[in-house]
Amino acid sequence: MGHPIVVQGVSKQFRRYHHGRPRTLHEVLLRGLCHWRSTEGFWALRDVSFSVAPGHMAGVIGANGAGKSTLLRLIGGVGRPDTGRIELNGRIGGLLELGAGLHGDLTGRENVYISGVVAGLTRREVEQRFEAIVDFAELQEFIDNPLRTYSTGMRVRLAFAVAVHIEREILLIDEVLSVGDLAFRRKCMERIAQFKTQGRTILFVSHDIRSIVELCDEALWLHGGRIAAYGPADAVVDQYVAAVKAAT
Numbered sequence: 023m024g025h026p027i028v029v030q031g032v033s034k035q036f037r038r039y040h041h042g043r044p045r046t047l048h049e050v051l052l053r054g055l056c057h058w059r060s061t062e063g064f065w066a067l068r069d070v071s072f073s074v075a076p077g078h079m080a081g082v083i084g085a086n087g088a089g090k091s092t093l094l095r096l097i098g099g100v101g102r103p104d105t106g107r108i109e110l111n112g113r114i115g116g117l118l119e120l121g122a123g124l125h126g127d128l129t130g131r132e133n134v135y136i137s138g139v140v141a142g143l144t145r146r147e148v149e150q151r152f153e154a155i156v157d158f159a160e161l162q163e164f165i166d167n168p169l170r171t172y173s174t175g176m177r178v179r180l181a182f183a184v185a186v187h188i189e190r191e192i193l194l195i196d197e198v199l200s201v202g203d204l205a206f207r208r209k210c211m212e213r214i215a216q217f218k219t220q221g222r223t224i225l226f227v228s229h230d231i232r233s234i235v236e237l238c239d240e241a242l243w244l245h246g247g248r249i250a251a252y253g254p255a256d257a258v259v260d261q262y263v264a265a266v267k268a269a270t
Contacts, residue, residue: 031106081234115190
């Protein structure tokens with residue numbers, strides 16, 4: 023069996039549109055289609071190649087707009103690269119944009135079942151995991167309340183709890199812990215570390231370089247959509263920090 027994650031020569035281009043482009047059909051009819059056309063393309067990723075070994079955790083670092091989330095979305099199957107290829111060996115699960123699929127008018131309990139089934143579990147499997155999910159989220163008192171009464175942090179806790187109780191060989195994690203109290207964030211990081219000890223392969227995007235050093239075997243530094251460095255996590259983080267300091 024090859025590496026669970028293999029990325030070879032991946033590039034992805036998006037289009038920039040004119041800031042004054044029409045936003046409604048009425049504006050298009052009044053101003054014409056010339057204002058609708060994109061002005062130029064830009065490469066979010068350029069010739070990105072790397073692989074992650076079984077049981078390894080790789081961190082992805084870089085400034086905002088470096089291409090980190092674009093890379094995770096492509097690996098997760100959201101969109102396709104314009105060039106190159108992505109090969110995945112194993113079932114994939116993502117902790118990306120947590121809470122995006124939750125329904126405000128349904129209760130926390132109902133959202134757990136719906137989210138679990140959408141993620142590929144049977145209803146029986148959700149039932150077997152339900153108590154563990156609620157305990158992890160620490161929402162026992164609120165689980166039968168409508169989700170619209172939850173705070174943002176409570177929603178994230180519920181979504182994360184569902185996600186980490188779905189067994190997958192490959193996990194993609196995109197800065198999902200920016201919302202929530204310190205104790206819960208620590209609990210989530212401990213669960214991620216547990217996944218690693220279980221032999222799962224993890225790709226982890228984070229601005230928290232301390233977590234990258236503590237949890238990850240390797241780090242991938244993206245700059246302007248290109249790989250600036252890839253190697254042992256501590257060495258790459260040192261290079262990144264030095265570059266940030268030199269630029270300020």
